Amino acid sequence: MAEPSVPLKRSTTQEPLLLQCAELVLPYLTPSEIAAVSLACKRLSTVSRSVTARRASDASRTLEPLPVPFLNALGSHPYAHFLYTRSLVLAPPLLHPRQPWGSSVISSSETAWPLAEDVGLACGPGRSRVGCECRSCVGGCPCDDGVEDVGRECGPGCGCGPECGNRVAGNGVKVKVKIVRDERKGWGLKADQFIRKGDFLFEYAGELLTTKEAQRRHQNYDELSSQGHFSSALLVVREHLPSGKACLRLNIDATRIGNVARFVNHSCDGGNLSTKLVRSSGALFPHLCFFASKDIQVDEELTFSYGEIRNRANGLPCFCNSPCCFGTLPSEDT
Numbered sequence: 001m002a003e004p005s006v007p008l009k010r011s012t013t014q015e016p017l018l019l020q021c022a023e024l025v026l027p028y029l030t031p032s033e034i035a036a037v038s039l040a041c042k043r044l045s046t047v048s049r050s051v052t053a054r055r056a057s058d059a060s061r062t063l064e065p066l067p068v069p070f071l072n073a074l075g076s077h078p079y080a081h082f083l084y085t086r087s088l089v090l091a092p093p094l095l096h097p098r099q100p101w102g103s104s105v106i107s108s109s110e111t112a113w114p115l116a117e118d119v120g121l122a123c124g125p126g127r128s129r130v131g132c133e134c135r136s137c138v139g140g141c142p143c144d145d146g147v148e149d150v151g152r153e154c155g156p157g158c159g160c161g162p163e164c165g166n167r168v169a170g171n172g173v174k175v176k177v178k179i180v181r182d183e184r185k186g187w188g189l190k191a192d193q194f195i196r197k198g199d200f201l202f203e204y205a206g207e208l209l210t211t212k213e214a215q216r217r218h219q220n221y222d223e224l225s226s227q228g229h230f231s232s233a234l235l236v237v238r239e240h241l242p243s244g245k246a247c248l249r250l251n252i253d254a255t256r257i258g259n260v261a262r263f264v265n266h267s268c269d270g271g272n273l274s275t276k277l278v279r280s281s282g283a284l285f286p287h288l289c290f291f292a293s294k295d296i297q298v299d300e301e302l303t304f305s306y307g308e309i310r311n312r313a314n315g316l317p318c319f320c321n322s323p324c325c326f327g328t329l330p331s332e333d334t
């Protein structure tokens, strides 16, 4: 057989180890680290570009059933770097957690965060202490005990499985959404399909914090926000218990670890989303779930009201553009 006249490409085994492993290592780097690495040589620049392109095509790192693209028609402003979780996690005691993002190997396995869901009250499938024992809960479930302002659904304490029709929270984002850059509000979330009034969209996932830790981070975030170019996603939810005398407080911080809900911006008119706490049978903590409060068209921005309280003299400016805009974003001392 004749020798090929054009020399074959250099075998990858002759490349330095760093270059051979680039496809494996680069997905673990942050956007700024990737930018720095890409300057080193042509090969790393090529791998960096393909990792960044894959990141832009799915913010969820393949953890959601549908990809969630980042779209920036305004320029090359980098997306906010955060680690992805589909559920509430107990604030991990790790200083610099890493999560692959933009890997060419598709993996749908959830990162091993300590999930708040796992801190359950159940004894096991079919032997639930606080959950239902039904096996198929479609069309009515004993878990639904009629409490109106807190939803109920099947969960780890039930005998039914993940396919049960009475589980919405914790199953990921099943509607098409996209993350889009806005000049004044930063990144925001838009519908990428028609969404019917009442449909479930997603839960607000992030780190579950103690109130002390939430107060510490709040102070820190306020300082960073006042210097500009920083968006915090620390949400405080208060659930009034039936007695009316006590209230359960949830501090969920999606700034460093969160899901798509961390991109939902505020609107003074209440926007098109409403929130509801939903308790999964057998789970200790409720899910903060977002539902469509009206029919939502393709390309409409998804927004909700961050709250009513504005007790800061120099609150951040609000650009919600609604006729009843208050001028500043809601904020309160945590």
Ligand SMILES: C[S@@+](CC[C@H](N)C(=O)[O-])C[C@H]1O[C@@H](n2cnc3c(N)ncnc32)[C@H](O)[C@@H]1O
Binding pocket: 080, 184, 185, 186, 187, 188, 230, 231, 232, 233, 234, 262, 263, 264, 265, 266, 267, 316, 317, 318, 319, 320, 329
């Ligand atoms: C939960 S994050 C929402 C995502 C954020 N826009 C981003 O780029 O990551 C909340 C932050 O978004 C910005 N934001 C949200 N709603 C806004 C609005 N109506 N007007 C101006 N900024 C807004 C503020 O910086 C706020 O602290």
